[in-house]
Amino acid sequence: MSEPENKKPKTEESDPAPIKCADLIVDGWFHERGTLWPGQAFSLKVEEILYNQRSEYQDILVFKSESFGNVLVLDGIIQVTERDEFAYQEMIAHLPLYAHADPKKVLVIGGGDxxxxxEVARHPGVEEISICEIDKDVIEVSKKYLPGLAKGYDDPRVTVHIRDGSKFMEENQESFDVIITDSSDPIGPNSVLFETPFYSSMYSSLRKGGIVCTQGECVWLLLDVIKPLVNSIKEKYSSVEFAYTCIPSYPSGQIGLILATKDRGSCKTAARKPDEETQKALQYYSADMHSASFVLPAFAQRAIFE
Known part of the structure; x- marks a missing residue:
């Protein structure tokens, strides 16, 4: 996940020192300690550091772990591991795509890995796939160290734009059937991706009947972020729903997905299903999992929607 855009002005008093991912490796273990989940951490044993450099936007680390394969870390936060990435990639892509009866043009914001x-490329009916990733280094690093994910760039329908996703949407009004925002957590520059204006930009860039799907954070940790965002966009979008997927390497082992629609109804039931060959290739998503992912624990349902 990556899309640090619309950088806000910083002051010397408020600007923390840049994160150095290598400093989080102690005694051969990488320790993820995020400011959004104080009092808990996630650790992986490191076999080898494969890459560690600071790009124009963030500190990038790739290491080979003992049990999760290669791991991509941005500013100290795990984005992808080879062991469990499919649980996130499949659900953030296929929930909106299979909810749509006939998606032709798809925009991915972030998602540089x-x-x-x-996953979008598994849909033969999609004609154009655009991706806006502001940090070109994430793309190049992923192609080298995460080829199982980066093979998505090989599809001839893909066009890469190294630029701000919001500005790209301003130039492409009512253009996309599905917009997928694969963002990092709402810290620093990424916080704009969890605010109402960004969702308004996505709405304007959607065609009638379109769907947006965004990384929606964890119900165990960030209900205070999720609920205000859902409330703020309900008046504009025809429907706003929350689904989730389970992924061990993310905080609390769970990540949410916000699905919102333009001039159409719910996304809770798939409009299409994977063919037999595609379903055999998928490791997490299915039509049954599609519907089940919207069934929230009672505390989360009440906190977000009541």
Whole structure:
């Protein structure tokens, strides 16, 4: 996940020191300690550091872990591991795509590792796939160290735009059937991706009947972020729903997905299903999982929608 855009002005007093991912490796273990989940951490044993450089936007680390394969870390936060990435990539892509009866043009914002592209490319009816990733280094690093995800770039329907996703949408009004935002957590520059204006930009860039699907954070950790966002966009979108997927390497082992529609109804039931060959290739998504992912624990349902 990556799309640090619309960078806000910083002051010397408020700007923390840049994160150095290598500093989070202690005694051969990488320790993820995020400011959004104080009091808990996730650790992986490191076999080898494969890459660690600071790009124009963020600190990028790739390491080979003992049990999760290669791991991509941005500013100290795990984005992708080879072991469990499919649980996220499949669900953020296929929930909106299979909810849509006939998607032709798809926009991916962020997602520089290529995993979302890989899943979108499984839909033969999609004619154009655009991706806006502002950090070109994430793309190049992923192609080298995460080829199983980055193979999504090989599809001839894919066009890569190294630029701000919001500005791209301003130039492409009512253009896309599905918009997928694969973002990092709402810290620093990424916080704009969890605010109402960004969702308004996506709405304007959708065609009638279109669907947006965005990384929606964890119900165990960030209900105070999820609920205000859902409330703020309900007046504009025809429907706003929350689904989730289980992924061990993300905080609390769960990540949410916000699905919102333009001039159409719910996404809870798939309008199409994977053919037999595609379903055999998928490791997490199915038509049954599609519907089940919208069934929230009672506390989350009440907190978000009541």
């Amino acid at each position: 290529g995993g979302v592209l890989r």
